[in-house]
Amino acid sequence: MKQPGMTSIGGVALPLLIAAMLAISGCGPAATGVQDEPETAGSSSDAAGSGADGAGPGADGAGSMPQGRGLHWTWSQEQLAFEGYPGADPDKYSSPEWGLLYDDEGIAYGPKSYFQGRERVEHAGLEITEGWLQSRWVRLRRSACCTEPLLGHFLEVCDLAWMDLTTQLEYLPPIRINVYSPETIDDYLAVSGADFAQSFVATGQTVIIQPIDILFRRTLAGHVAYAGIAEVLIDMQTHGSAPPWLKTGLASYLAQEGYEHLSFVAEFRPQRESVLITPAGVNAGLVPFAARESGRVARYNAFLMAWHLSEEHGFDRIVSLLAALEQGHTFADAVQKTYGVSEAALLAAIDPTVTGEPTTAVPPR
Secondary structure, eight states: OOOGGGGGGGHHHHHHHHHHHHHOOOSSSOOOOOOOOOOOOTTTGGGGSTTTTHHHHHHHHSSSSSOOOOTTTOOHHHHHHHTTTTTTOOSEEEESSSEEOOOOTTTTTTTSSSETTTTTTTOOTTOOOSSSSSSSEEEEEOOOOSSSHHHHHHHHHHHHHHHHHHHHHHHHOOOOOEEESSSSHHHHHHHHHHOOTEEEEETEEEEEEEEHHHHHTTTTTHHHHHHHHHHHHHHTTTTTTTTTTHHHHHHHHHOOHHHHHHHHHTTSSTOOSSSSOHHEEEEEESSSOHHHHHHHHHHHHHHHHHHHHHHHOOOHHHHHHHHHHHHOOOOOHHHHHSSSSSSHHHHHHTHHHHHHOOOSSSOOO
């Protein structure tokens, strides 16, 4: 199974991808519309076509777009042979640019699959109406915050997140995930009840996010796509039974938000003895996420709990824990089944006030 730390969008690839998207996309007003109820994910209406309609290498013969490896794609042996380099080492023929990624069916997904620059790419898995842009897995409601190409680029990132996260969590949702980005921060506050300190709110099968153009400019678009979709997936899989620290912390861990958390809590360090709090304090700060300081500190500590749970006890056991919740076990029973200890013992083992921050030195106050 792919390890959480290997996902490109959450690591060093994120700033490069965001910069590239901003350089090639517009952020002007776009048509608005009403979001319809989602269809079942992967329904027959989403079946991808062949040839230029999003199909992978080989569908239209040799010489097609090279199969990607995220930011560093390489040519296949067949493509190298077609270009006149038979027997060449593919790893010696690579590019630092983002290459298209393909799923197991050879269908393109992720960045550049729907739009290259401002130009739309024919893709049978993409449906665009006056109200929304829809992929096989995610439905993004139109917003006047952005042009269609920028909305399309964010949908590409959502697809990348969906593919990575469903692989890592070993869970496939039965329905599409809805994403809605209001036009302005004021609209976001009115719709979500959240302020600028909270970049998204996940509820049910829907993620309400801050205006997409703002997220791109803050270089947070990738993190928000991953964390928001992860929260929805975890909620769906566990039937809402995952405690706040686990749902929020694991989603943030999968979104690789460590550096962002250090930035978000830095302003609070001078006036606090410590930014570390107990698991009980984490849950209290997350529900509701009512204040910037308590909410951001709680979310950072939830991330630390998930980080320690994965790094010290293995990510595969987190997958088993979620599977036990999916089967209907209580959280206490799922913990006992997965880790062989009580819930209290597990929380004590990953208490941020005991385990500390995963750094060699406490950041300067």
